[in-house]
Amino acid sequence: MPRRVPFERAIGYGQAMTDDPIALFDRWYAEAKAAEPNDPNAMALATADAGGRPSVRMVLLKGHGPDGFVFYTNRGSRKAEALAENMQAGLLFHWKSLRRQIRIDGAVSFASDAESDAYFATRGRASQLGAWASDQSRPLADRALFEDRYAAMERRFEGVDVPRPPRWGGYRVAPERIEFWQDRAHRLHERRLFVRAGDGAGDRQRRRWRAPSHSDHWVRSPAPRRTRRRTARRDRHSSAPHSATCINAEHPRRPARGTTPSPVI
Numbered sequence: 727m728p729r730r731v732p733f734e735r736a737i738g739y740g741q742a743m744t745d746d747p748i749a750l751f752d753r754w755y756a757e758a759k760a761a762e763p764n765d766p767n768a769m770a771l772a773t774a775d776a777g778g779r780p781s782v783r784m785v786l787l788k789g790h791g792p793d794g795f796v797f798y799t800n801r802g803s804r805k806a807e808a809l810a811e812n813m814q815a816g817l818l819f820h821w822k823s824l825r826r827q828i829r830i831d832g833a834v835s836f837a838s839d840a841e842s843d844a845y846f847a848t849r850g851r852a853s854q855l856g857a858w859a860s861d862q863s864r865p866l867a868d869r870a871l872f873e874d875r876y877a878a879m880e881r882r883f884e885g886v887d888v889p890r891p892p893r894w895g896g897y898r899v900a901p902e903r904i905e906f907w908q909d910r911a912h913r914l915h916e917r918r919l920f921v922r923a924g925d926g927a928g929d930r931q932r933r934r935w936r937a938p939s940h941s942d943h944w945v946r947s948p949a950p951r952r953t954r955r956r957t958a959r960r961d962r963h964s965s966a967p968h969s970a971t972c973i974n975a976e977h978p979r980r981p982a983r984g985t986t987p988s989p990v991i
């Protein structure tokens with residue numbers, strides 16, 4: 727059984743604070759690798775086509791750093807078609823046993839051929855052949871057809887290394903916003919949002935993050951006076967969802983900068 731993390735674990739508070747979201751990502755990712763039984767690198771990838779129609783599916787993170795978060799796929803797939811129309815994406819990690827999520831939004835670019843070749847070479851031979859056999863997102867009459875294609879690829883590449891298929895490669899999501907979310911007791915969750923400062927032009931190493939103060943908590947707004955007692959009683963006895971608004975602990979009447987007041991449920 728994976729270890730359950732207590733609600734009380736906060737977003738790096740009490741640990742060394744950082745204004746570098748990539749460093750915080752690294753720390754949470756390392757903890758996810760230790761805690762999650764399957765695929766700690768699984769993330770939802772959201773795309774939207776030119777008409778604004780959204781679509782989401784899981785992919786695996788295969789590399790990351792200040793320049794972005796990389797996944798690999800078939801460049802003829804439905805997600806690739808959406809990206810060809812709109813090179814923007816959202817990523818979402820949800821690590822259930824840690825009660826955490828990380829949201830990342832940003833512009834998408836192709837990973838270089840050299841980078842895609844290098845990653846493809848690390849895949850098992852069966853996965854490499856599968857990439858040749860699969861016409862991702864295109865319906866097949868039956869599974870036997872796919873197995874026939876796979877067998878044909880086994881024959882085609884018998885005795886030689888399997889090269890990367892031309893229609894298969896990497897995409898990099900360059901983060902413009904990274905939001906860390908930690909579940910806490912009574913839905914008093916904590917969020918920490920980093921927004922890329924500037925337009926990103928020039929030396930990438932000098933691109934900086936605008937991070938809200940770590941006192942930006944998401945806390946429940948006070949209930950209206952007449953319902954306050956009833957709400958307090960309900961909270962003691964129930965874990966039913968209730969609405970909350972963003973309140974900056976330093977400026978209780980003003981929403982935190984860089985965040986949008988909205989229900990937290």
Ligand SMILES: Cc1cc2nc3c(=O)[nH]c(=O)nc-3n(C[C@H](O)[C@H](O)[C@H](O)COP(=O)(O)O)c2cc1C
Nearest residue numbers: 765768783784785786798799800803804805806863
């Ligand atoms: C945990 C998990 C990880 C996955 N990883 C990938 C991946 O890294 N690349 C990929 O192309 N598909 C991956 N898939 C399959 C996709 O979710 C999806 O079914 C496929 O890419 C076709 O999506 P599309 O039709 O939107 O292009 C994964 C599925 C799951 C459940």
